[in-house]
Amino acid sequence: MNQRFALPDVGEGLTEAEIVTWKVKPGDTVALNDVLLEIETAKSLVELPSPYAGVVAELLVAEGDTVEVGTDIVVVDDGSGAAAGPADPGPAAEPAGEPAEPAAVAEASPQPAPDGGSGATLVGYGSREVAPRRRGARTTREPAPAPGPAPAPGPAPGAPAAHVLAKPPVRKLARDLGVDLTRAVPTGPGGTVTRADVLALVPAAPAEPPRRVEQHARERHVPIRGIRKATAAAMVESAFSAPHVTVFTTVDATRTMKLVQRLKTDPEFAGIKVSPLLLVAKALLVAVRRNPDINATWDEENQVIVVKNYVNLGIAVATPRGLLVPNVKDADEMTLKDLAVHLNSVAGTAREGRTAPRDLAGGTITISNVGTFGIDTGTPILNPGEAAILAVGKIAQRPWVHKGKIKPRYLATLGLSFDHRMLDGESGSRALADVAAVLEDPARALTWS
Template identity: 55%
Template sequence: MTTMTEASVREFKMPDVGEGLTEAEILKWYVQPGDTVTDGQVVCEVETAKAAVELPIPYDGVVRALHFPEGTTVDVGMSIIAVDVAGGAGGQGGDAPVAEVPAQAPAAPAQVPAAPEKKAEAVKPEAAKAQAAKSVGAGRQPVLVGYGVAASSTKRRPRKGPEITVPQVPDTIRTELNGHGAAPAVKDRPLAKPPVRKLAKDLGVDLATVVPSGPDGVITREDVHAAVTPAAPAAPVTQAPVTAAPAPAPMAVPSYDSVRETRVPVKGVRKATAAAMVGSAFTAPHVTEFVTFDVTRTLKLVEELRQDKDMQGLRVNPLLLIAKALLVAIKRNPEINASWDEAAQEIVVKHYVNLGIAAATPRGLLVPNIKDAHAKTLPQLAQSLGELVSTARDGKTSPAAMQGGTVTITNVGVFGVDTGTPILNPGESAILAVGAIRLQPWVHKGKVKPRQVTTLALSFDHRLVDGELGSKVLADVAAILEQPKKLITWG
């Protein structure tokens, strides 16, 4: 029997994977106790308020314990996995065994060993959560979408005492039934192994639409292949798509015939988004202005650019020219690209534009931004937009991509909505909402003709943007999109 000493066991702690985040949820374990791991091997996938991230282990050795099951939200700094770096033989044994938590929830509460010779004492989930919270610096502040935590001088104290284990908290939607039996649990994230996820990505299959046949609801390769259907021929459209990212997959809920209520846990991106929007709405005084105008010439230019050899292979759509028009308007009115420093009582004017694009994803609303968008040519801007959309669609948007935004575009037109009153992304002074482009009767050159028409809405922080400045920016964007040649004369 191999003896495992404390000196040979390394505890891998939940890292701060999001530049200031305080917690992360364990989505999937790729290893189990007894498995051999090597330095750099991915052992689990976690989800923060900003992104899903795979964590590599920095040791060579044998896994001795997984301290938290899948679906558990763990504070940064808590140990999540124990590795015997001495490379002992698999299996249990030794003078100081480490408590294991199975990947699936146990039937009874997990145990906390008080000492090797004493009987373990049951720990309630509430007590375990309270103990976990003590290991994180008390000075940390909750973070918002696209933000780090507030500065603090409080330091995290090293954790002492035995490992705390908790029963698994299933990542499911709880339903209240009306006497018709149990409804199937619905998970926020479809279960599938990484190779299956890659296969689905390569085949263009949305895992949220795949019916699983594997054990415990796991999607298999056969399920993905079965979900592939021949694409229907595209119907002619009068409007080019104006979208930053695909809409999130519809949440599967039981029918009204059997269920009175459905409860969805608020966590991850949705939790951070909610906090960010509440903070923004009650901090910055919002003003929203609207303009409706003819974009027929812009749509014609989009079609011409799609045929241009310099734009081949790039994402060319109305959103590209709307983004370019906004950048030109900001260049003409630089004071709109600013932020409010409450502590210093100063307005900070940015001499660069990190252009945020609000993207609806299955994980919730993300707002990654294109760094230094103001300095990019039209082909470069198109390439950056394409990469941003693809990354968001694949769920691989990094935390860094959502930090430092200065101005944002949100496209509600893709949902058939004419306009809206968008809420500012925290720390920014303006956000432009793009409405649906529709064929409407319009007075053109003195006659009523069918023209492509849309509505833009610009919300701005009235502390630093007055009505004149906001109106100038919105009018400039509309003028450029109505007469695209102004991209040359004004740009």
């Protein structure tokens, strides 16, 4: 029996996702929970396992397509031998130009069997009860009308296309290519227009819709979606909701650089990447302990400032798909070695695009290491909900007055942006001064503990 698998919400409020890579093709045999494909959400890459065992019958969307949650994406024949029901045109039967209502996520997973046994569940998503549907939502899959003879070409371009049956990805493809769906001769189940039907009207069109559309030789148009779209929304929210103030200081980090070199040869840190960022993170954790108000959240609804007694330390990471800020949970309770291991882990996972949603949520304060790009410093924008963010510039040798003489020293410029609703200039300046003091003399991390 053909089972249709719809794009599920993977647990982060997902409304749509881009199909990045199919791991299977029609005719492949899959076992329960075998990975079917990779999708890109607004935060990371996610692998979707199969809720069925059987043979892949059809891939309903192509790599590069962006589809809504609840849209059928693949058909798997589970070999049950039961007669397959007619294909469901699903949300594509809605009038053109009106967004179709996504099917409930619960439809993505098999429901419990009549005998009391439970159906298959997507790994990592868990089973969920089917919530009552709001009035007007589809509760059953109605069989599509039996296919009739292929209709003649539709009315001239510009005529209403409300009667055209086509799935959302096919409609999007038609819009991208400037194709009038009413001219398409449907060849899909139930008289639906397929991708092939659309492409047949544009002989020169590429087999896949372009992910980066070249509109002109002098311009490149990049779709705003995924991580870039989420980052833009977060930055606008932060910039226009929290009054930012940034303070700066230049620090002599020569002793920090010497300690980094010693740790690299320390047997206790064998196999662990040690960089100045590790000691910057430690310095910020010390500053939070001495200035707890920089580790807080503004609660507008309850009109309180929530000061956190724990530190989930965020690290801004540049990835091929955009900026991610995973965080190290309870970083303030870790030894220096454990902190190094976790910093390397969250950064590496983020660059691979495989950060779990929980690791991107719940951050309390953040470090932005712009020095890795050769930048002296910057005025970072707060992560929404956080009181402060530290920018660390490049650490390089420059002339500096040390013990009354001009000597080459390792210098770095630090910038601390903070929410002026929660912190005044004194509080923010004291916190930044503490970070600088620890980097100038790392032994203070012990004496101030």
